[in-house]
Amino acid sequence: MEKKEVVFRIKRFNPKRDSEPYYQEYRITVPKGMTILEALHVIKDEIDPTLAFRSFCRSAICGSCAVKVNGFPKLACKTQVFSELDKFGTDTLTLEPLDNMEVIRDLIVDWDKPLKKMEEMKPYLIPDPSVVPSTLDEETRVYPEELKKYDRFTDCILCTSCFSACTAAQMDEGYGGPFQLARVYRFAVDKRDALKEERAKIGYAYDMWNCVRCEKCADVCPKHVGPVDGIMRLRGLSIKVGLKDNPGARHVFAFYKSILESGLLNEVLLPLRAKGIKGVLENLPVGIKMILKGKAHSPIMRPIAEHENLVKVMKAAMEVE
């Protein structure tokens, strides 16, 4: 059977003892089919019992073992060593703890911060007495297409990979976080819930408009939940419940208006429409630079050819949504 000598370069840190993190290398023989988690256990069992990492179900459902493999969050248990070696064209894999959380020891991070955030955001169904039966003799009727609206978002295993990769969480302490906001959306579209769309206000309070749509959360999610989709839909719901007078919503409307007018994005008017005079002032230095470099377009834009058809497509798409 195929075997390879592999170097695992593991970031180690015990804040109680070490002044700063360091990397330690372990060389082991890896047979084809071995996962990163199995390799970690080989290292712990045969080379270094002091190496600290979490693991539990080893079948990609408990969310314990997420670590960074060559910079990308992965569940160690479902990631094959060979496939990572092939992907990076290397015989060395660097394992590090997830980002955006404090390191407790080695690959173990403190989950309390992101989980506390989720707890604050009412991540539970509050039954709507007009929908959920009052006795246990009956179940709520939920049709398969109603389940479909949130089914995917219930796949989240709280591994915090998305939180680790999240650009907004890194910059904004008040940001709810990808898996947390996706869970808010999950309940917002469950007809059994008493708050329903009103939950979008929780998303608003937790800075959901600060999501920059980098979509890293969707890329790294081992369960293919795609938190960003939930966040985008939650934004839509917030406009629906009347949260229109804020930079985020106005930004969306500015896009919408611009495309409706010309089929093109009017970047010159965007700051004004989204944030008003404040937006113009904020963007002024960049704007002047762009004008000087000849990169700015005229604020008046002529509609693209086929513009009418584009508007038809947009309207049809909105009806489907």
Add this chain to the structure above:
Amino acid sequence: MLTYDIVIVGAGGGGLYAALETSRRKGLKVAVLSKVYPTRSHTGAAQGGINAALGNVAPDSPEKHAYDTVKGSDFLADQDAVELMCEMAPKIIREMEHMGLPFSRLPDGRIAQRPFGGASFPRTCYAADKTGHVMLQTLYEQCIRFGVEFLNEWFALSLVHNGERIAGLTAVNLRTGEIVGIRAKAVILATGGHTRIYWKRTSNALGNTGDGPAMALRAGVPLKDMEFVQFHPTGLRRTGILVTEGARGEGGYLINAEGERFMKRYAPEKMELAPRDLVSRAIETEIMEGRGFEDEEGNKFVYLDLRHLGRKKILERLPQIRELAIDFEGVDPIEEPIPIRPTAHYSMGGIDTDKYGRTVIKGLYAVGECGCVSVHGANRLGGNSLLDIVVFGKIAGEDAAESVVGLELVDFPEVEVKEQEERIKSLFDGEGSEKLSQLRRELSDAMSEGVGIFRDEERIKRALEKVREIKERAKKLKVYDRELTFNTNLQQTLEFLNMVEVAETIALGALERKESRGAHARTDYPKRDDENFLKHSVIRRGEDGELRLTWKPVVITKFQPEERKY
């Protein structure tokens, strides 16, 4: 020293349901203590579903559910407890539905149900193939809603009682390494199963190490029916990772190397949907008689073929199974059959309790897989474990909440904490001439060989001797990591010591039960022997440290034992 009214050990479905139940009663100070964060527990790995006679797909009744369960148990289950569970099943399913659990639905909006092994009707409610996962998430969400307090990543070390009443427990806070005494008027153990003892081939999580039963044993609390270990028919070839019974429930075939659906020889009527003990024996027999496959690594297996179900059904009903097969076996079930072999899966035995989850010590409860009511007897039916944990979690939570009102705390001697500190210190100072990974492998081999799917006196005796030898050698283990912060080396050593203690009771029970019943298949006693063994084995550790086995009658109400045919 911490003080609570109730401490629940374990944050799986049983522990969380108990916690929810206690949170309904205002003014009680309750904590859930778990060695992992909630939602990491192994309840989440349950895939196929949860049984309840809702009758949404075909007419059904709790009584028929009870009969199937009792028959599945090979008549060893206590029928009063089974009736209680099956009676409560529809209500508790709806209760969880009302909490938001995203069950799969029928076109008319009611909860969908699928066929499962050993059941007369499609009775298993499910959420695709991730039922345990969504159940655990839903219960956790509701625990947040009702402000349940969690002690995450605490490892329970010992139970403290005065011979009559529980006084609390000791535990180590893994994050700080501090050993803490916790006083409580009631302690509910919900620590899960122990088939990690079969280390090399099991569907269990790395932490399913029998911590609850081991603590109970050390505290003089008896264990029941420990010889009954369920081997799930369909574990993935290499890892033993679970492939849900739902795969066969949806119509999957088992195929041997001759291309034949071999179940026709073992269960002509139920075929692939016979109970697990029977299907596992059938697969092992095929392999032993040379009709299995063997790969280049020497793994022996048969096929679980889903291809005829078609892409749409596989993607809709078994999406997770497809992904597991791709990630862990490199096989896409839409295109190829999945190589599988039985895997150690579930412990029917556990801490001896009554139908309220009460043990012999007042205020000490055990629920779910770590306990034994018994509702599963000699063989558990698929879909009944998720039901067991929520029903008895609820009942025990309710009973504990009622019982602690107006009760005083029992004296908790400080020396109990000191003793645990000493015990752990002695592990740091161990001789180190034995190696943990080596002993764990030897334990796994001894148990698989001696008390696996087929057993006989000679093999069981060998296993028992080996386990006792390992127990002695384990005294020379050493914990090399001396840090206080998150010492996983200490944790894995403590878990191993727990497994060794529990393993001994499995072998002892298996030796004394000279018959074949359910999952306990003895080739030297191939028949069920109701005259001598229609009874529960009860093992307790005496003051002298020796295990003692006694017997306890089975409760029979409606269903007289009969031959078990499928």
